[in-house]
Amino acid sequence: MTTAATDRRSAVGRPLPRADSEVKLTGAARFLADLDAPGAVHARLLRSTEAHARIVSIDATAARSVPGVVDVVTAADLKDFDATWGHHVRDRPILADGVVRFAGEIVAAVLAETQAQAEAAASLVEVDYERLPAVVDVADAMAPAAVRVHDQEPRPGFACPPGTTLRGGNDFFHHRIGFGDAVVAPDEVVTVDREYRFPALYQFAMEPHAVIADWHRDGSVHVLSSCQHPFLVRAELAAIFDIPTERVRVEVPFVGGGFGSKSYSKLEPVAVALARRAGRPVRLIGRVEDAMVTTRRHGMRCRMRTTARRDGRLVARSAEIWMDTGAYADNGPTVTTVAAMAAVGPYRWHSVDIDAACVYTHLPPAGSYRGFGGAHLQWIGESQVDELAGMLGLDGLRMRRANLLRRGERFLPGMRPVDADLPGDLEALAGALRWGEDRGRWQGVGLSVGLTPAGVSADSRARVELDGLGRVSVHVGSQEIGQGARSVHRQIAADVLQLPVERVTVAATDTAHTPYDRSTGASRSTTVAGLAVMRAAQALRDTVIARVAGLVGVPVDALEYRAGRIVHDDRGWELPDLGPACGEGSAHELAAGATPPALFWEVCMGGAKVTVDPRTGRVDVDRVVTVADVGRAINPDLVERQDEGCVMQAVGNAFFEELKFDENGVLLNDSLLGYRVPALSDLPGAMRCLIVENEDGPGPFGARGCGEGAFGGLLGALVCAVVDAGVPVTALPMTPDRVWRAIAGRS
Amino acid sequence: VVDVEDTALLLDVLRERGLTGAKRSCDLQVCGTCTVLLDGLPVSACCLLAADAAGRVVETVEGLAAVPANRLYAEIFTRRNVFQCGFCAPGFLVTLHAAMRNGALRDRDDIVREFGGNLCRCTGYRAIVDAVAEIAGLPAGQGQEGEQR
Numbered sequence: 001m002t003t004a005a006t007d008r009r010s011a012v013g014r015p016l017p018r019a020d021s022e023v024k025l026t027g028a029a030r031f032l033a034d035l036d037a038p039g040a041v042h043a044r045l046l047r048s049t050e051a052h053a054r055i056v057s058i059d060a061t062a063a064r065s066v067p068g069v070v071d072v073v074t075a076a077d078l079k080d081f082d083a084t085w086g087h088h089v090r091d092r093p094i095l096a097d098g099v100v101r102f103a104g105e106i107v108a109a110v111l112a113e114t115q116a117q118a119e120a121a122a123s124l125v126e127v128d129y130e131r132l133p134a135v136v137d138v139a140d141a142m143a144p145a146a147v148r149v150h151d152q153e154p155r156p157g158f159a160c161p162p163g164t165t166l167r168g169g170n171d172f173f174h175h176r177i178g179f180g181d182a183v184v185a186p187d188e189v190v191t192v193d194r195e196y197r198f199p200a201l202y203q204f205a206m207e208p209h210a211v212i213a214d215w216h217r218d219g220s221v222h223v224l225s226s227c228q229h230p231f232l233v234r235a236e237l238a239a240i241f242d243i244p245t246e247r248v249r250v251e252v253p254f255v256g257g258g259f260g261s262k263s264y265s266k267l268e269p270v271a272v273a274l275a276r277r278a279g280r281p282v283r284l285i286g287r288v289e290d291a292m293v294t295t296r297r298h299g300m301r302c303r304m305r306t307t308a309r310r311d312g313r314l315v316a317r318s319a320e321i322w323m324d325t326g327a328y329a330d331n332g333p334t335v336t337t338v339a340a341m342a343a344v345g346p347y348r349w350h351s352v353d354i355d356a357a358c359v360y361t362h363l364p365p366a367g368s369y370r371g372f373g374g375a376h377l378q379w380i381g382e383s384q385v386d387e388l389a390g391m392l393g394l395d396g397l398r399m400r401r402a403n404l405l406r407r408g409e410r411f412l413p414g415m416r417p418v419d420a421d422l423p424g425d426l427e428a429l430a431g432a433l434r435w436g437e438d439r440g441r442w443q444g445v446g447l448s449v450g451l452t453p454a455g456v457s458a459d460s461r462a463r464v465e466l467d468g469l470g471r472v473s474v475h476v477g478s479q480e481i482g483q484g485a486r487s488v489h490r491q492i493a494a495d496v497l498q499l500p501v502e503r504v505t506v507a508a509t510d511t512a513h514t515p516y517d518r519s520t521g522a523s524r525s526t527t528v529a530g531l532a533v534m535r536a537a538q539a540l541r542d543t544v545i546a547r548v549a550g551l552v553g554v555p556v557d558a559l560e561y562r563a564g565r566i567v568h569d570d571r572g573w574e575l576p577d578l579g580p581a582c583g584e585g586s587a588h589e590l591a592a593g594a595t596p597p598a599l600f601w602e603v604c605m606g607g608a609k610v611t612v613d614p615r616t617g618r619v620d621v622d623r624v625v626t627v628a629d630v631g632r633a634i635n636p637d638l639v640e641r642q643d644e645g646c647v648m649q650a651v652g653n654a655f656f657e658e659l660k661f662d663e664n665g666v667l668l669n670d671s672l673l674g675y676r677v678p679a680l681s682d683l684p685g686a687m688r689c690l691i692v693e694n695e696d697g698p699g700p701f702g703a704r705g706c707g708e709g710a711f712g713g714l715l716g717a718l719v720c721a722v723v724d725a726g727v728p729v730t731a732l733p734m735t736p737d738r739v740w741r742a743i744a745g746r747s
Numbered sequence: 748v749v750d751v752e753d754t755a756l757l758l759d760v761l762r763e764r765g766l767t768g769a770k771r772s773c774d775l776q777v778c779g780t781c782t783v784l785l786d787g788l789p790v791s792a793c794c795l796l797a798a799d800a801a802g803r804v805v806e807t808v809e810g811l812a813a814v815p816a817n818r819l820y821a822e823i824f825t826r827r828n829v830f831q832c833g834f835c836a837p838g839f840l841v842t843l844h845a846a847m848r849n850g851a852l853r854d855r856d857d858i859v860r861e862f863g864g865n866l867c868r869c870t871g872y873r874a875i876v877d878a879v880a881e882i883a884g885l886p887a888g889q890g891q892e893g894e895q896r
Binding site: 015017018020021022023024025026027028029030031033034204205206207208254255256257258259287288289481482483484635637638640641643644645646647648649671672673677678679680681683687 | 762766767768769770771772773774775777778780807808809812820821824825826827828830831832833834835836837840858859862863865866867868869870871872873874875876
């Protein structure tokens with residue numbers, strides 16, 4: 001590599017320790033529930049026990065008599081404004097209004113002087129429901145005479161992309177991808193055609209959602225929230241409460257994990273509505289039991305059909321996809337769009353015909369979770385490729401080699417061409433996996449490849465400030481949710497300014513001061529927000545150079561910037577002498593060449609080796625490999641941690657995680673006792689993250705986002721490996737029970 | 748000595764006194780993020796009545812930060828970039844103190860057992876295992892590829 005990596009002073013490309021390690025290890029890092037809120041009332045939410053019911057009555061008499069109770073708030077108390085929300089579809093009441101549409105919907109809120117009082121009182125609120133028929137399976141929701149979850153026509157939310165078509169009915173949004181025309185005689189091809197099921201999942205950010213909200217007497221709103229998209233929360237609150245955006249201030253402390261579960265608004269609308277009514281700050285600290293019915297990963301049913309010529313060339317793919325988005329849209333349309341794209345697969349097709357529907361059911365709302373779309377579809381498409389290879393007597397790796405898109409080829413019509421070296425990534429993966437090695441009976445090997453759109457929007461800005469003491473602070477609205485955004489941004493700014501990272505800090509977000517950033521998701525923090533930081537740091541550097549040029553009376557190109565020092569002949573100026581100064585930057589240049597939601601394509605590749613125990617159905621993961629095609633690793637340690645964390649989440653998705661609902665739509669495994677997430681004992685036998693650095697990403701230093709692609713990549717690999725071991729897979733998770741039955745059914 | 752309600756949980760009593768290093772997550776002693784030491788043994792403060800801690804020694808991550816050995820633990824965790832969001836980190840650190848004091852970490856299987864009650868959703872555990880192995884003086888590697896330092 002010939003770039004700055006060879007420069008010892010360079011901050012980019014090194015596994016520097018995270019900026020926030022110390023405070024996190026001592027317990028000093030403040031998460032939302034750790035913050036004081038003087039004078040606040042404590043809120044406890046009362047949730048529906050019915051999936052679909054008319055609310056006959058709510059009796060809060062007993063609850064109100066509990067000492068310390070300030071108020072019990074229901075929809076009847078929120079009639080002086082349009083108390084509905086939803087960024088894509090404004091389909092959701094802040095408090096259930098006359099009807100509940102999922103078990104877990106917020107029906108009332110109790111405000112009290114202490115948390116214990118609020119909880120005691122909430123248990124005394126009596127709600128009388130008249131049960132209505134509920135659709136809890138997405139297939140039932142798609143049936144011709146199905147009960148409609150919403151009888152109103154969908155109303156676009158504030159962030160609904162222009163041109164989006166929403167329609168009435170449970171399948172309120174479709175994304176279709178169709179191109180090409182395969183004219184092939186049936187005897188020249190082989191076809192796989194199957195139906196598949198994918199489970200609903202809980203993201204389990206360890207810190208549940210939490211908000212402190214205050215409605216000031218002057219009509220301004222101040223919110224502290226554990227959220228990923230503070231600027232979109234601000235916009236949504238302004239829209240709901242019909243106040244100017246600048247009257248809403250959102251601050252974000254350390255966030256205890258997100259994975260998409262804290263994207264867009266979650267508890268903020270109800271918290272602000274309560275504060276508005278109470279006239280006091282409201283402290284709303286969610287529990288895991290709240291989080292489990294607040295957002296989740298979409299369950300899905302899919303039928304896919306893939307056709308290949310007898311020589312192994314792929315010809316056609318079609319799929320019908322039903323995404324179960326639950327009772328409210330949340331981010332379902334975007335998830336559905338990405339699912340449709342991921343269904344295509346990064347191959348040279350003659351024809352593609354995908355119809356992905358976002359479907360309402362009477363289950364808790366589904367939204368974003370790491371790697372969405374790719375996680376849903378890649379295992380299906382890739383297992384069909386393997387199945388076709390098996391039918392043709394071909395090797396799965398060679399089959400992929402023959403069909404994989406190369407750089408510059410078109411993946412989807414009208415969208416950005418492939419911008420990474422997929423064949424090179426595939427060879428690296430196959431090598432690390434030792435593809436072709438002999439494997440014993442009940443052992444399997446699998447690999448999978450895919451692409452998903454990433455980046456979403458070029459709307460990220462940043463400001464880099466130099467104070468009078470020579471300290472540099474970075475202000476950027478990407479949230480530190482654990483992925484290391486602040487550490488990466490610190491390294492980028494330090495690199496541009498040629499300073500030790502210790503001289504650079506990255507501030508927490510306060511929408512009152514922090515430059516606008518659309519969102520922390522879609523792998524955009526390094527690539528998009530990071531580019532804004534780089535441009536801002538460059539602007540700061542140019543500003544101080546110009547300042548010296550003015551002082552000396554020479555053109556700027558007569559000066560040299562070297563390690564935080566500006567040099568002219570034998571004279572030098574230090575940064576502390578040149579502050580305060582400030583540089584601003586944005587990532588808007590990325591809009592050129594972007595085809596939202598794809599500012600770039602995230603590579604989704606993984607490989608796995610497994611051993612199946614045919615007596616118990618248990619699958620041991622012996623070895624996993626992920627490919628982090630990041631263009632340039634700003635911090636290789638953080639890239640590895642992202643892929644490793646993604647591996648464990650994919651293992652959970654593959655083998656045991658599933659939200660289970662009864663026939664009435666009530667969540668059965670509603671705690672971590674019944675919903676198991678991966679523990680240390682689930683660690684694969686060996687784990688490897690291949691970092692690929694071709695400096696071909698659109699972000700700073702050629703970086704491209706990562707951390708999500710491994711989800712679909714590894715999930716696909718795990719399924720392909722289990723199939724290779726001799727077990728057919730058409731539904732996840734691959735529990736011992738399901739695997740055992742699949743084996744027993746065959747033999 | 749503090750007066751507590753009969754029904755008060757140790758986790759709430761600690762947090763209300765500003766000791767917020769122990770976090771609340773699962774509420775069911777599954778996740779380990781509320782781990783504190785009670786007479787030297789790790790317990791889940793979310794499921795322990797504060798009254799049951801009467802007369803016993805409670806150690807939190809804040810207190811353990813002042814223990815001399817903690818400097819090494821923190822240095823190794825930091826150098827290896829072990830944690831991400833950090834919500835689970837105090838619980839892991841508290842469990843580590845107990846395991847090291849008790850000499851419970853003799854091989855890598857011990858790490859899996861001793862930290863079986865600490866969940867981390869971010870990191871994928873591998874880096875935690877390697878860091879704990881280094882702290883406990885165990886050999887690196889053993890099939891954990893990616894080991895670089």
